[in-house]
Amino acid sequence: MFVSYKWLENYVDLSGVTPEDLAEKITRSGIEVEGVERTGAEIKNVVIGHVLECEQHPDADKLNICQVDVGEEEPVQIICGAPNVGKGQKVAVAKVGAVLPGNFKIKKAKLRGEASHGMICSLQELGVEGKLVPKEHADGIYVFPEDAEVGSNAVELLNLDDAILELGLTPNRSDCLSMLGVAYEVAAILDRGVKLPEAGQSSGEEKASDYVTVNVEAKEDNPLYGAKIIKNVKVGPSPMWMQNALIAAGIRPHNNVVDITNYILLEYGQPLHAFDYDRLGSKEILVRRAKDGETFVTLDDTERTLSSSQLVITNGEEPVALAGVMGGANSEVQNDTTTVLLEAAYFTGAIVRGASKDHGLRSEASTRYEKGVDPDRVLKAGERAAALMAEYAGGEVLEGTVLFDEMNVEPAVVEITLEKINASLGTAISVEEVKDIFRRLQFDVSVDGTSFTVTAPTRRGDITIPEDLLEEVARLYGYDNLPLTLPKGESTPGGLNNHQLKRRTVRRYLEGAGLLQAITYSLTNDDKAAKYALDVKEPVRLLMPMSEERSNLRLSIIPQLLEVVSYNKARQNDSLAFYEVGSVFLQESGEELPMEEEHIAGALTGLWHSHPWQGEKKAVDFYVAKGILEGLFEELGVSEAVSFRQASMDGLHPGRTAEILLDGEVIGIIGAIHPEVEKELDLNETYVFEVKASPVFHYEKPALSYSPIPRHPSITRDIALVVDTDVKAGDLKSVIQEAGGKLLKEVSVFDLYEGEHMEPGKKSLAFSLKYFDPAKTLTDEEVVKVHDGVLAAVKEKAGAELRG
Structure with a gap:
């Protein structure tokens, strides 16, 4: 989960807490922050420019000469090769001296004889991944809205000065697969409040129920389904702040309707789907299990063969969406869409996971359904998305939500005692401290002496047993504050065996x-x-x-x-x-x-x-x-x-x-x-x-022994022995060592010769022998006596002759 620090500030007061500090606090509370990325940290001196004139370069078909107002006294001339550059646009301009990602510095240049004082930038050149750039800007420069102020900081306007926290979530913490979920978590850590977004109200005089009916056959798979109707929608680009938010979260912007459903997916953690009402083909939504062998073309233009283990949304006859996984091409929102049917539903994780696995389709929506969404947010997310479509797509939200509701989910009620908490954690936490932790988590709690009865909100579906509450107390009390104690009583210390x-x-x-x-x-x-x-x-x-x-x-x-x-x-x-x-x-x-x-x-x-x-x-x-x-x-x-x-x-x-x-x-x-x-x-x-x-x-080594540093000199003798070529140096060395007795301390081979001066079938091996007696200085006579014995032994046992 990618979390935008600036986006998070909309829900929690983060004053006095840097992104790095926040990452450290979140990690210490039990959710690992795998990294903090500041996309635009390297970017300097990039501003909004206004293209006053744009003419083709006289000596290059694919270059244009642009006169650009960058908020200075005089416009600057910039040569630009983007195919979509044009007069009147507001664009990102890297002025001379600017620094772009990768430490790329902008200098004055001449292109085909014409001076260029800067560069008009694409989003990719500003560090945005190509797969996240909106399609209309994918092959060229990024064009800002007309109200962008000339000379202002383009990095701030694109939200590239934001910090992105990457959360490594464990499966039980699906509540943090949404900005609101992260906001509740951060608010508990910082002991601050959460500001929730306003859901919005219907604005139309007509009723949604006049346009559509909702029926669900597979009630166990889909206990809650809501449909809202938004008329007079104008499909176009979504507002820039929303595009920035989606890009920060790793989602590519498409159009205002689709972007709003993706925005709510990230904000509430609730997947939504928008159908083109006029392409739906009927006034009915029927949710049922698919028929074995039934075919259906998804949004990626791939024909899917369905089975009875999968859940589909139909218009009463044919499928229009694979529930919780992907919509159908036959009801896709397109540029000429004017009426939107907005789906907000609760699908069980098992049914979505099975379909996702069968078709190899894993999406942001299916991930959240698989891990569990908050039943309490389903309809609120639909209301909020409809309000945003009214505001940013000019839509008219019809009164009411057409609803199928057999959802019966109650908040979990779990009991735990202070004695269990302190015994398990080795702490001496008071009743008031534990109660305050539950308050920060926004869990309802009642206290009876030293017993706590906690009602966990539906957004925290992972709280089901006393040990879950114990974990919450431990992580917010602070793992670093837990005492370090050694086991008491008889014990065997741990360690590695041999x-x-x-x-x-x-x-x-x-x-x-x-x-x-x-x-x-x-x-x-x-x-x-x-x-x-x-x-x-x-x-x-x-x-x-x-x-x-x-x-x-x-x-x-x-x-x-x-x-x-x-x-x-x-x-x-x-x-x-x-x-x-x-x-x-x-x-x-x-x-x-x-x-x-x-x-x-x-x-x-x-x-x-x-x-x-x-x-x-x-x-x-x-x-x-x-x-x-x-x-x-x-x-x-x-x-x-x-x-x-x-x-x-x-x-x-x-x-x-x-x-x-x-x-x-x-x-x-x-x-x-x-x-x-x-x-x-x-x-x-x-x-x-x-x-x-x-x-x-497991070799039994002899006992470690030491010998004193030698006080007497050693005597070295070098010998070259002529032997048959099949005699091994190791065998000859063993004979020498045996014959040398106690005085011979070292034997090493230092030369092998086989050449024209050697008889056929013969070779010469040279050894260095070191004689030494730790008790006295050896005389020549003593060494000669032992050395002669060595020469006699190698001659007798290996047929070796001393080389002349």
């Missing part, structure tokens, strides 16, 4: 590393169900799948992450990094239901680092993905127990894939996507990983 803490650590770390969280379907198709699975199981197929694409429970998260990467790459996002902590489903033999196992998976592609200014780029590779996992294992405290081993898996690159082991047990996989799969999914080089969460989360 698994939840580890899961949160994983998410925090991976997002800190630059990966975005993805949440994908657990359902996939037959081809992808078992792809990249860490545990080979029979996929679980659903008995009644939504589609073949979502027919199996997944065994791996990687296929879904690759879908995410492919989707984003197709939209020109090339550098991507996603992760997901989700479940896979493993079918165990003899078990009816699969076991749900949590996995951590990721997918990376494109550039990992890019610094265009320094000209630095680093593409994602195997070691980027591996480094992210190593950092994660370090964060979780299991890095000492984790190792990587070369592996192969269908769908992954044969030379860039490794298993992840925890204490020798395989818990995951990391690698590059196979080029054939990349081509199939239209991916660039992409790396993925997937790890079982449970072994990592």
Whole structure:
């Protein structure tokens, strides 16, 4: 619901309260204000101008040279390309130095050799959405009424200096789907009165009952129907203030008759419909259920096939409106309409909602009927709309309202005690304070000791039980004023268990590393169900799948992450990094239901680092993905127990894939996507990983130990070993570590050489070894003794020779 601050001022005194302050107060009282927009806040120096002369540009067919009076000593010359500009018009002029939305500044210019000192503006150029601009001004400039004062502020006249509050209403607060409903709410918050609009009186000597009769067959669906007749109507533009109000609320102006019904819809929250009486085809209104297969053309020129579950307004024979949803093209108000039949009715929410859903027609009217309108305002809204048609369309309102009325709605009477209020809220509110809150809400209340009997008005259909009254007291007393208390007695403090803490650590770390969280379907198709699975199981197929694409429970998260990467790459996002902590489903033999196992998976592609200014780029590779996992294992405290081993898996690159082991047990996989799969999914080089969460989360870490800062120097030795090409660096490193004993503290690979100076089938691996004794300074003899043992071990166990 869009609420105009200036419009709201017609009903409630808002002096001393800015739109932003009001938004804060409304939000704190329980209705969220999603935003406050000031449409014309950026606009400066735009005034009303009078076009004195308008001649075609000598060198441009679509341009006109206009002499415009902008309230200064001399007229200014402006070149304008709008097709509807003409002599004698009052228009919006952005003078030289003006600022338009988007920080667009107006300067002196020359167009095809002719000077232009300003710009004649359309509504779109002043920040109004194109879909809200009246049709007659949609393709050109906006023309003001003749009484607009030259030189006056155009922004104020267009009401663009208004503030629009967007209310995010919950379904129970349909009373605030109207300006009057919001006015009651704001008046209660500010403790001020509400000024209601005057409904108006009939002015004609003839009676409406002489022109039409109203009959209702579907009484349960339509317990109240009123029809008013307005004669001698002249259809034309609605007054400017009304157009401004509709535009502020997000409704496009059409003509005075339609605009008045829309204005009352917003003011009272009561949908109305205007029929062209002469096109109605009879003097009868009959409300009934539609016949199955009956057809009807709505205002959008679409033929609708109706069913018996839908309610229609008919002329006794054929439908002229789909009740509460949309009128018919056969009775539409047009420019030659002179007599209007105005409908003000109460339709039940269920019947309107069903028709709206069946035909895919959701309108401002159907929304209000679905959520519930105030029965007490139905006829008042009709009277007010008829009076406005008399005032702004020159109409003559015939005496009386032709009425069908079997409405029986009584205000809800609800009781609550002070003890319940204070016990529930933890407050010590007095009887007088509670009574004053109900007074501000304009609820009738009687007090018997500490018991309150409250009569809720029909506009507040959400008040039905004591808890509803409790909510009203709490929100107007102020949620911020409710005391903060801790539970008394024995209790177990809340908190996250170890698994939840580890899961949160994983998410925090991976997002800190630059990966975005993805949440994908657990359902996939037959081809992808078992792809990249860490545990080979029979996929679980659903008995009644939504589609073949979502027919199996997944065994791996990687296929879904690759879908995410492919989707984003197709939209020109090339550098991507996603992760997901989700479940896979493993079918165990003899078990009816699969076991749900949590996995951590990721997918990376494109550039990992890019610094265009320094000209630095680093593409994602195997070691980027591996480094992210190593950092994660370090964060979780299991890095000492984790190792990587070369592996192969269908769908992954044969030379860039490794298993992840925890204490020798395989818990995951990391690698590059196979080029054939990349081509199939239209991916660039992409790396993925997937790890079982449970072994990592529940790993029993050794007790934390500390060692003193070294006081003695270490000794480093570098060796290059010639081995067969099939010998793995990791295996050789393990041999070195084992042979080095307690003195060997660090071993790292720093070079691999395979080239023309190496025998066929051989390669050179270079290691850096650091020896250190925390108790003393090592001598060369001690290091040489251990180092020789290392060289002997690698020769014996791996056939390694020291490279000369």
